[in-house]
Each structure stands twice: as C-alpha cells, then as structure tokens.
Amino acid sequence: MALKARYEQLSTDRSQFLQRARHNALLTLPSLMPLEGQTGASHLVEPYQGLGARGVVHLSSRMLVGFLPAGRPYMRLDLPPEIKLAAQGEEDTATTKGLALSERLVQGEVEASGWRESTLMTLQQLLVAGSAVEQMLDDNKIRVFRLDQFVVRRNHDGTILELIIQEKFKRDATPVELTNPKANGGTTTMAPNQDEEVELYSGMKMITEGSRRFYRRTQEWGDGQAASESTTWELKDFPYLALRWSATPGEDYGRSKVEEHIGDLRSLDALEKAQLEMAAMAARNFVMIAPGAGAAGMKNRLARAINGDVVVGDPDSVELKSFDNQSGYQLTAQQVQILRENLAQAFLLSSAGQRNAERVTAKEIERDIQELESSLGGQFSTLSLEMMQRRTQLLIGNMKVQQKLPPFPDGTVNPVILTGLEALSRERDVVRAQQAGEVVRQFLGADESARHVVKLDKILGRALVGLGFEDAVRTEDEATALRAQEQQQQQQQELINATAPGVAKELASKQGGQ
Numbered sequence: 001m002a003l004k005a006r007y008e009q010l011s012t013d014r015s016q017f018l019q020r021a022r023h024n025a026l027l028t029l030p031s032l033m034p035l036e037g038q039t040g041a042s043h044l045v046e047p048y049q050g051l052g053a054r055g056v057v058h059l060s061s062r063m064l065v066g067f068l069p070a071g072r073p074y075m076r077l078d079l080p081p082e083i084k085l086a087a088q089g090e091e092d093t094a095t096t097k098g099l100a101l102s103e104r105l106v107q108g109e110v111e112a113s114g115w116r117e118s119t120l121m122t123l124q125q126l127l128v129a130g131s132a133v134e135q136m137l138d139d140n141k142i143r144v145f146r147l148d149q150f151v152v153r154r155n156h157d158g159t160i161l162e163l164i165i166q167e168k169f170k171r172d173a174t175p176v177e178l179t180n181p182k183a184n185g186g187t188t189t190m191a192p193n194q195d196e197e198v199e200l201y202s203g204m205k206m207i208t209e210g211s212r213r214f215y216r217r218t219q220e221w222g223d224g225q226a227a228s229e230s231t232t233w234e235l236k237d238f239p240y241l242a243l244r245w246s247a248t249p250g251e252d253y254g255r256s257k258v259e260e261h262i263g264d265l266r267s268l269d270a271l272e273k274a275q276l277e278m279a280a281m282a283a284r285n286f287v288m289i290a291p292g293a294g295a296a297g298m299k300n301r302l303a304r305a306i307n308g309d310v311v312v313g314d315p316d317s318v319e320l321k322s323f324d325n326q327s328g329y330q331l332t333a334q335q336v337q338i339l340r341e342n343l344a345q346a347f348l349l350s351s352a353g354q355r356n357a358e359r360v361t362a363k364e365i366e367r368d369i370q371e372l373e374s375s376l377g378g379q380f381s382t383l384s385l386e387m388m389q390r391r392t393q394l395l396i397g398n399m400k401v402q403q404k405l406p407p408f409p410d411g412t413v414n415p416v417i418l419t420g421l422e423a424l425s426r427e428r429d430v431v432r433a434q435q436a437g438e439v440v441r442q443f444l445g446a447d448e449s450a451r452h453v454v455k456l457d458k459i460l461g462r463a464l465v466g467l468g469f470e471d472a473v474r475t476e477d478e479a480t481a482l483r484a485q486e487q488q489q490q491q492q493q494e495l496i497n498a499t500a501p502g503v504a505k506e507l508a509s510k511q512g513g514q
Helices: 003-027 051-067 081-086 093-112 115-128 262-282 291-295 298-304 326-346 362-376 379-401 426-446 448-452 456-466 476-513
Strands: 075-078 131-136 142-145 150-154 160-170 197-209 212-221 231-234 240-244 285-289 318-322 414-417
Touching (some): 003 115, 003 150, 003 160, 051 115, 051 262, 051 362, 075 093, 115 131, 115 142, 115 240, 131 379, 160 240, 379 414
Antiparallel strands (some): 075 414, 150 160, 160 197
16 A cells, blocks of 8 residues: 555544644644644634643743753763672773763764754644654754654554654755655656645554564655655664653553643633623723704714813713623633633743753752652653653664764663653762762761771762763772872882981991091
C-alpha cells in the first residue's frame, strides 16, 4: 500500500483527537493547531479571553526552564551501577574530570543546536494538542511535527509500531538529498511552476526478523514515487520521538493539559463574551422623547442645545435611556473571577516561578521542580524521561560519530537528567562534600585516627569538580608524583639538617687551627 493511502487510512483513528486539539487551540492559541484548510494567510478565530493563552505560554515556559535551566547543566553523566560495583564504589579523579568535561561539551552542543526553541514548541503542542513528534536531525537540531502532520500506531506498552509523517514543500524548496518529484524515470518532467506544493510521506515501521527488531523508513511523494532509499535504525538509535502529554491505555494519541480544564475555559470564554456585550450595551446612551414632543420641535431644540442652554419643553416628554442590569453584571463578574482563579491555579499563573537570571540557586530550582511535580501529576517526570533523556542519548551517539566526544564504549556512561527530585546535580555534590567535610572536622577534633579512615582528597576533589574547577584537580598519577616529590624534598631537608651540625663543627675547627 502506498504511504499516502496508508496515511489517509490511519487518519480515521486520529480524527477525534485532532478535532479536540483544534477546539483546545481555539480557546488558547489558535495558531498552534489551525482549522482544516487554514494557512498562514488565513484569519484565525480570536477567543474572547486571553487567560488560556497566558496559561499555556506561562506553563510551557516554566517547564522549559525546568528542563533546560538558564546558566546550569540540565544533565550529568554518571557510571552505571555495575561498573561502580566492580570498582567497589571507587571513582578515580580522572574519570570524574572526564565526565564533567563531557557534560560541558554536551551542554554546549545543546545551546548551539537551539534546543530551547524546539523544546518550547514541543511543550506548547503537548499542552494544547496532547501529542507531538520530534525528529533528531544529523546536525543535532530538533524538528517538531504537529498532530495534523503525522499518524501513529502503538502496541500495548506504548512502543511505536508505525509512524507516518506528512510534509509539504514548495517544489523548488525540496531537500537536496531527496529525489525531485515527477523527475525520475523520465516519465514526466519538472513542472515549470516552482511554487507548486508537493507532498512527502515518510513512513517508519518496526520490523522483526528473527530475534532482531529494528525500524525501517521509506519515503514517497504524493504520487507514489520513491523519494529516497530506505533507511534502517536499531531501536536505541531511532531518531523519532512520538511524545504524549497524558497516555491513556489503549489509545495511540495523548490527552492534553488544556483538555483537563476545557469546561472552565469554555465557560470563561462564554462569560467573557457576555460581559463584553453588557459593557458595550452599558456604554450606549440615548435620549427618548414622546411622539407629540417630536412634532413640536423638541428633538431639534435638544440636538442644537449646548451645555448650560435653556430649552423650553415638557420635561415629562424627555427621558435619558441607558442599559441598567447591575445585578446581572455583578453575577457574571463574580463567576468570571472564580473561573479565572481556578485556571490560574491549574496553569501555575499564581506562583512566581524561577527567576530569569544567569545564576539560579539550587533551592529555587528544587522549589520549582516540586511545584511542577505536585501540580502536573507526574507528567513533568515522565516527559523528562521520555523526551529529555531520549534526546540526550541520541545526541551523545551523534557527537561520538562526529568525534565531538571521546569514543567511550556504549553502556559505560549513563546520562542522568537533572529534573526529578531524586536527581543529583553537581551543585548538590558540592553541598554534600561540604557536609561530609564538616562531619570529618568534628570527628578529627575528637579522634585523630579518623584521618586514616576518610579519604579527604576524594571529598575535596568532588567539591572542586562540582564548582566547575576540573582543571584544578590533580589526577591520581599527578597526586602520587607530587607526594613522592614532596617526600624526597623532605628527606633531603632532613639529611641537611642532620649533617649541618657536623659540617659547622668541622669548619669551626679548621678556622681555629689556622
């Protein structure tokens, strides 16, 4: 079956989720999921309230800072437990320094590849639509696809069985690595209209051959012609991530955060509309006169009168009319306030959040993570594993191929995402080293033999590496050589001190003999 036909077949299962996502976008950010047929030149529907948009933007920004903190590493590299067990829990200084330097290389590549923009885009799609697909490109950048651009099929544990992505290009803007549409085989020629839009379908499917399981990608144009040769990846190297905000058993697509509060958003939008209409009606005032007074010229005299003029007429024939429904307006305003408070609490608009500063303290980050964890019901930790950790694993693999990282064997280093409450950051290593040093100081004051039990150089090295001074920590060989040199110098000094009195006595006797 052609990929286009298969895409249209799977679109039936996606239709209810796509319709719900478009409705969610209408109440928050319509540009995130435009209605069918709308383009960049179309006029988007404008909601009557802006709280939905503020909530999505604020919460996605808060989560972005939690995933990629400003001025801090978002991950750390650690040794697997089995390697630590084989080394009896020992981690030499050279390994610690190498891991810390590799972390900086990975962090630098993340910043250079512009992950923040794509991460914010993904989070907003997940908050509104519930599903999004990311592709890790060869240059370590991330491309994001909306729900109306892909269809997916999963097995019982959420693993991707089939994924088809639909892309649209101008004919003269097709990627250079793809075969030009309607140009292969010599059957047809390139159309003269370079602005014509063409469709590209990329189909990924899990293949099982014996005990081996892998993904295979084929690409076709909308007319069924092949666009490129097929590509295969091992499961761990598959560069596509089909993300969900909230996974429901038995469903291929995710549920969104906005969907959880769609009733409040819909009610708020309707009440805001009614409140706006009442305000517009209250702002309109006009003068009503009796029909007989109008025949007597009262209308003309009132129209020509200026402030302070005396107008002759029957006051009972003139009345100022205006909209007067104060109780209804107050009731609507009270309900709007209740809905606004509920939604502000749901989207964390009532909390301050993390400071936008170059250096943010560990207490602020931990407080922010705790609030995100408690408010989002575990989605924050789930996304940190499904999105950030998977991204980092793919990035490390790409950087090793590009020779931007040392070629350490697979499985010898684990990336740990510093977003969960149990994750250990380098700054927390410093705090723990300080606490350990304080404990050692207290025991050294009571018992000098404690010096032979504790490896003070390990504590000091961990603290300096955590502060970012990897180059200030000597390796084991350098420390051994330095200790040997100091010991040799001490022995020479002791020898000089031991022989100095005899030499001085001999010189004194020689001077006395003369």
